[in-house]
Amino acid sequence: MPTNDTFDICGINHLALVCQDMNRTVDFYSGLLGMPLTKTITLPNGMGQHFFFDIGNGDHLAFFWFPNAKPGVPGVSHPAGQVGDGDITSAPASMNHVAFNVPLEKIDEYQSKLEAAGVNPTAVVNHDESATGISEDISETTFVRSIYFKDPDGILLEFAAWTPDPDRRDATS
Structure with a gap:
């Protein structure tokens, strides 16, 4: 049942964060926490990568890896x-x-x-x-x-x- 009369929002599609090391991030979220890696995308022009983990209920946690990202x-x-x-x-x-x-x-x-x-x-x-x-x-x-x-x-x-x-x-x- 929708809880919003303005927009029929059904939940979170994905949240997108930025990581420093894609392999380390995959090891942690998929290996340690057990979240399946469902999609990886190589960004054009060497911009980096974008990848998605299934966190249940059709929701995903996504990460970007940018080779030139400034540190947090x-x-x-x-x-x-x-x-x-x-x-x-x-x-x-x-x-x-x-x-x-x-x-x-x-x-x-x-x-x-x-x-x-x-x-x-x-x-x-x-x-x-x-x-x-x-x-x-x-x-x-x-x-x-x-x-x-x-x-x-x-x-x-x-x-x-x-x-x-x-x-x-x-x-x-």
């Missing part, structure tokens, strides 16, 4: 710190992080899998409506549980799971 700047192009351990701000028009929807009951298992693979995930974060916005344990106001980690280029990623019957009150600014 922590705190500008992406967060310098990790959630719970440093500054996570980034500049307007940057991509702060990408959150992948995962089953609630798999959060702890996925944290362990990432650690075993040499990735450094955060502790499980219970996002809630407390003064700090997070709690150590699930509370009645917890609306999503998450773990955060970075890809080889420092892109902040999140495995996130909505809690059962999260409070879906209208957002306010």
Whole structure:
């Protein structure tokens, strides 16, 4: 059922990010995270490559590799710190992080899998409506549980799971 009366938006077709090394990116997203590589395109005039990973539900995460791309700047192009351990701000028009929807009951298992693979995930974060916005344990106001980690280029990623019957009150600014 559409939720938008103006445009019939059906979800995300793809998000396109930029990587420093295509092979390393494919190894991480396809090899470690298990996302199938579904399309690769060589850009004209030696501009680089564009490639797509299936992230489920018909959605894709895409990357460009540009041979002459400038390096990312922590705190500008992406967060310098990790959630719970440093500054996570980034500049307007940057991509702060990408959150992948995962089953609630798999959060702890996925944290362990990432650690075993040499990735450094955060502790499980219970996002809630407390003064700090997070709690150590699930509370009645917890609306999503998450773990955060970075890809080889420092892109902040999140495995996130909505809690059962999260409070879906209208957002306010």
